[in-house]
Amino acid sequence: MSAAATKSPKVTEGTSAAIHSNGKSGAPIAIAVENIVKRYGTFEAVKGVNFEVDEGEIFGLLGPNGAGKSTLIRMMTTLIPVTSGRAIVGGHDVSKDSDDVRRMIGVIPQALTSDPDLTVGENLSIYAKLYSVPRAQREKNIAEVLEAVDLTKWRDAQTKTLSGGMRRRLEIARGLVHNPRIFFLDEPTTGLDPVSRIAVWEMLNNLKKTRNLTMLLTTHYMEEADRLCDRIAIVDHGNLVALGTPVELKQSVPGSNVVEVQFNREDPEWKARLEALPDVTEVQSQSAGVYRVLTSNGSRTTTQLVEMAASLGEQLTALSVQNTSLDDVFVHYTGRQLRDEQVKSVFMMPPRPGAQP
């Protein structure tokens, strides 16, 4: 992973401009976002975000609903104009050289937008034409991308007959049909079952290796970000609040282990007692009397916890020790408050009855 990543992944609000070059040292920069702002009237959806993505890197954008992830990705893919700041994609400014940017990127939007009435091959052929892929190259590219997403035998099938996972793979193939250098994926596995999701992860990893693609993806799934991304940026309220490798982000959270414990009797005093234990950095009370204890020394806290329960004559009904996950990182940086999305009021067409999600 990137050795030159920021030492502290935490980025304080308003100081995001201070993030210096990140990623693999010496690697060319594929995407550079400088002080980028998106304003809708008085509402600021993105507030001066900075980051860089190295060539060949998989970069994840995490954040709660309405944090500004999709707005960021839409600015980088030329779909919405930038209010101020700069986004350089593949060496081209998205505001000034939009067409040059479009030629070198592939985009997988959140919704499944391949035409259900056309066949898999027709969908790819039309997009290849939209990217002006020469006729001789077109057939070769289509065959290659179908092979890469394992849809070769479905080439003549109508898209509406495909499952959700297959349609998502078709979207990925569509984004690759013109051999882009940089690939943007907006929540690529949303709505997929776990098996399909893992298949997509494997596919993206293979594509990165075989095509030397730079990928920028947004996701809600921490596991996805953990398994796929070389580096992750956490966005909240339009600000970049943390940036680093998954390992760095986990280390940045106080407490490197999580002990989950449940007592046989609920007592409001438990939280205070657990917080008083040495090495414990945070205690989160969960449902059904379960406490989630973040500690810098998992084994010692476990022993102390068992001893404390014994001394009080109480029994433990459940106990587990885990390493800090990206979920903890996410909650640490974005908080536990539910967010109400503030988005532009745009009517979204409900899916057609009987159509695959």
Next chain:
Amino acid sequence: MNRMSAIIEREMRKFFRSPTLMIMSLMMPILQLIILGNAFGGKIVGTHVAVVDHDHGPEAVKVREAFDAIAVNIKTFTTVEYQNDVQASEDVRTGKIDAAVIIPAQYSRRVYAQDAPKLGFVVDNSDLFMSSSLEAEMQSLVDAMNAPQTQSRLATSIALEVVELYPYVNYLKFLLPLTVALAMYISVMIGGGMLYIDDKARGVHEGYLVTPITKFELVFGMNIAGSVKAVLAGISLTVIGSLMAGLGVIFHPEAMAELFCLIVAGSIAFNGMMFLLMVRVNDPLVPRAMFGVLNTLLLYPSGGMYPIAAFPRWLRAISVIDPFTYCVHGFKAVLLKDGGFVAIQYDLLFLFAFGIGALLIATPLFKRTL
């Protein structure tokens, strides 16, 4: 051009994959042609007219014989005997009968005495078409009875010699020009309006916008595809409608070429208008809600159903800028009058100018971003 043709290819493949669109865009105009063409083209028959005879004299008998002749010949009405004119009037009011003729007492004597004899006619004028038909029938009957018994050897009154330029045009034929225009309009409304906004809402346009396609290529690709669909609908309806109405004009190459020009010009005009109306719309409910409003606003002032000369000034102003007006006029000129290119040149000019003008206004309004 390659990118523009990709948009057209996608639209046309979709169009032929879902024949519902094609069927529905033809079904409504054909149904309208069949239902309205037959409903409006007929004559009134089988109505019931009450006869209240207070006279019972020889002239009253003549009147009743004339009624019987109508009942067995053109069958506009049959008579029902009433004794009481108050009851007859009441029954006309309540709809039991359609009209009542009252032959007053002393009617025969007044005829012989040439003392301004009158027949009473009670009619339900809430239905203008029915009442005017019955009145016309009754007036012709009275005129016949007023005619002198012996004709003068020399004609003394002025006669109007009517020369009809064209063979008899029944209502089915009369409606055909409007129906062809309607088929093209519905095709544009569904294919260019509803599907365009649905695609936008489903994110299909988002897929286009991340490609290097230019605004011009995107706008013209979608509009050419929309116009081609409307042309196909127009050609289909012209052929089907002409065969249904019994018009042989479609078998004349020159007329076919003129019709084709009109269909292309009309399709471009309707498509340009629709694109201009929809260019900034995102909500799929809007084109559906607009369908009925636009239909009324454009169809009826076109002169396809009722003459423009009978409209008030403000309605005439709408018909002047309504592309339907020029489509209907052009199709009438070719289908019903065989007027040649001269008769349609201004229609073609307006339709092309309207369509291209609308597109020129709409293109800058089209947003290349979300």
